Amino acid sequence: MTAIKFGTSGWRGIIAEDFTFANARLVCQAIADYLTAEGLSSQGVVIGYDTRFLSEVFAATAAEVMAGNGISSYFTQRDCPTPVVSFAIRDEKRAGGINITASHNPPEYNGVKFSPATGGPAPETATKPIETRANQIGPGDVKRIPMSQARSQGLVSDIDPRPSYFQHLRTLVDVEVLRRSGMRVVVDCLYGTSRDYLDAFLREAGVEVEVLHGYRDAMFGGHRPEPSAEFLGELAARVPAAKANLGLATDADADRFGVMDSRGAYHEANAILGLLLDYLIETRGWEGGVARSVATTQLIDRVAAKHGRPVYETKVGFKYLGEYITNGQALMVGEESEGFSMKNHLPEKDGILADLLVAEMVARKGKDLPQLLEDLFAKVGPVYNRRINLSLAPETKEKFLESLKNPPPRFAGLGVKQHVTIDGHKFILEDGSWVCFRPSGTEPVVRFYFEASSTPALEKLQKAGEALLREV
Numbered sequence: 350m351t352a353i354k355f356g357t358s359g360w361r362g363i364i365a366e367d368f369t370f371a372n373a374r375l376v377c378q379a380i381a382d383y384l385t386a387e388g389l390s391s392q393g394v395v396i397g398y399d400t401r402f403l404s405e406v407f408a409a410t411a412a413e414v415m416a417g418n419g420i421s422s423y424f425t426q427r428d429c430p431t432p433v434v435s436f437a438i439r440d441e442k443r444a445g446g447i448n449i450t451a452s453h454n455p456p457e458y459n460g461v462k463f464s465p466a467t468g469g470p471a472p473e474t475a476t477k478p479i480e481t482r483a484n485q486i487g488p489g490d491v492k493r494i495p496m497s498q499a500r501s502q503g504l505v506s507d508i509d510p511r512p513s514y515f516q517h518l519r520t521l522v523d524v525e526v527l528r529r530s531g532m533r534v535v536v537d538c539l540y541g542t543s544r545d546y547l548d549a550f551l552r553e554a555g556v557e558v559e560v561l562h563g564y565r566d567a568m569f570g571g572h573r574p575e576p577s578a579e580f581l582g583e584l585a586a587r588v589p590a591a592k593a594n595l596g597l598a599t600d601a602d603a604d605r606f607g608v609m610d611s612r613g614a615y616h617e618a619n620a621i622l623g624l625l626l627d628y629l630i631e632t633r634g635w636e637g638g639v640a641r642s643v644a645t646t647q648l649i650d651r652v653a654a655k656h657g658r659p660v661y662e663t664k665v666g667f668k669y670l671g672e673y674i675t676n677g678q679a680l681m682v683g684e685e686s687e688g689f690s691m692k693n694h695l696p697e698k699d700g701i702l703a704d705l706l707v708a709e710m711v712a713r714k715g716k717d718l719p720q721l722l723e724d725l726f727a728k729v730g731p732v733y734n735r736r737i738n739l740s741l742a743p744e745t746k747e748k749f750l751e752s753l754k755n756p757p758p759r760f761a762g763l764g765v766k767q768h769v770t771i772d773g774h775k776f777i778l779e780d781g782s783w784v785c786f787r788p789s790g791t792e793p794v795v796r797f798y799f800e801a802s803s804t805p806a807l808e809k810l811q812k813a814g815e816a817l818l819r820e821v
Contacts, residue, residue, distance in 0.1 A: 359462030416499035417492030430603030469696030530712035576607025671696025
């Protein structure tokens with residue numbers, strides 16, 4: 350059996366190969382043991398699931414294991430967005446939550462995500478003992494009560510967190526601005542959990558909405574349910590055809606966002622995060638700084654500097670960013686992999702909220718996204734960025750990363766001013782541009798991020814990075 354290993358957002362594996370009922374029970378038993386050891390078992394857990402193959406059956410299995418350990422489960426009535434599961438944990442004051450999801454991964458994957466009482470991703474202080482315990486125990490150590498029996502004993506009950514979540518969203522989103530806008534929006538649910546959430550909230554706010562892929566397909570149309578340009582071709586075509594103001598998308602579990610302008614042109618998360626930070630500071634009047642991961646755009650830094658706000662740089666992974674929401678230091682947190690949250694919300698990324706705020710921003714400003722970005726660049730200067738994956742053999746990958754520990758004095762003809770090693774190797778260059786090489790924890794690749802103030806400068810950085818790799 351392959352060892353069970355928790356990544357940045359739970360344990361994931363290929364269905365029927367790694368992600369089996371037997372392994373899922375071991376993970377759930379380890380979670381139950383952790384909650385019991387922490388004295389939290391009496392508070393119960395929220396259990397949710399996405400639209401993947403057998404997700405609801407795996408969720409029922411999780412509830413059976415919880416029941417076998419005397420832990421009550423509050424089971425979502427239908428497939429449920431990750432941010433809504435997180436909200437329900439907080440709203441109902443539960444010990445945590447178990448979510449059956451593999452987020453944006455390909456259709457053959459599924460996973461178990463554990464969130465503690467904060468509603469955010471579990472820290473290593475929780476995932477490490479759970480992971481260790483799951484690899485120590487065997488099938489005979491799993492305690493279970495059949496679902497029907499667990500329900501009859503009152504250990505499993507259904508919940509519908511949508512009304513409370515919508516009520517909470519109304520405190521964060523200016524519904525009246527949307528109502529007065531006369532906007533038309535095309536929403537692509539990518540066959541996932543945001544159907545009847547993102548589209549329904551917009552409709553309730555008076556926005557005209559057309560929905561794509563608002564039904565369950567466990568194969569997600571034959572590709573990853575990821576809201577990036579590569580997988581949003583139908584949305585790109587439909588937005589201009591429908592004469593819509595925006596195209597909005599989410600991934601399978603609705604924690605990531607995707608945004609298109611009225612022409613059907615995709616806007617990278619980095620640009621959207623810069624726009625949202627500027628917009629929130631201007632419209633909300635909140636104090637506080639902003640947190641971003643080491644691989645996320647420094648457009649955020651420019652906006653923060655313009656407003657005199659501090660920037661907190663973290664490792665990649667929303668669990669590091671969420672802490673700044675919990676402790677109140679940040680009014681917004683974001684990462685380039687379509688992750689966003691903000692003050693008075695959750696320490697978990699929320700693609701639904703991000704999309705709604707983009708709609709509010711476009712409605713209030715009365716401008717399309719390209720014009721808004723042009724306006725922002727006029728205030729803080731242009732920023733362009735890119736990310737590519739460098740596929741490397743394991744030995745080449747290790748040799749390359751080892752070589753980066755001694756950074757070159759110059760990169761793409763520019764002096765290296767700073768070497769940041771929070772997560773991977775990031776070189777800040779003398780003109781303010783930067784590059785970052787970071788190994789993937791799940792794939793045989795090194796992620797190469799780079800950013801500059803012009804597209805020709807961006808091309809130079811890419812060529813220099815590829816040349817550096819060839820020297821290994």
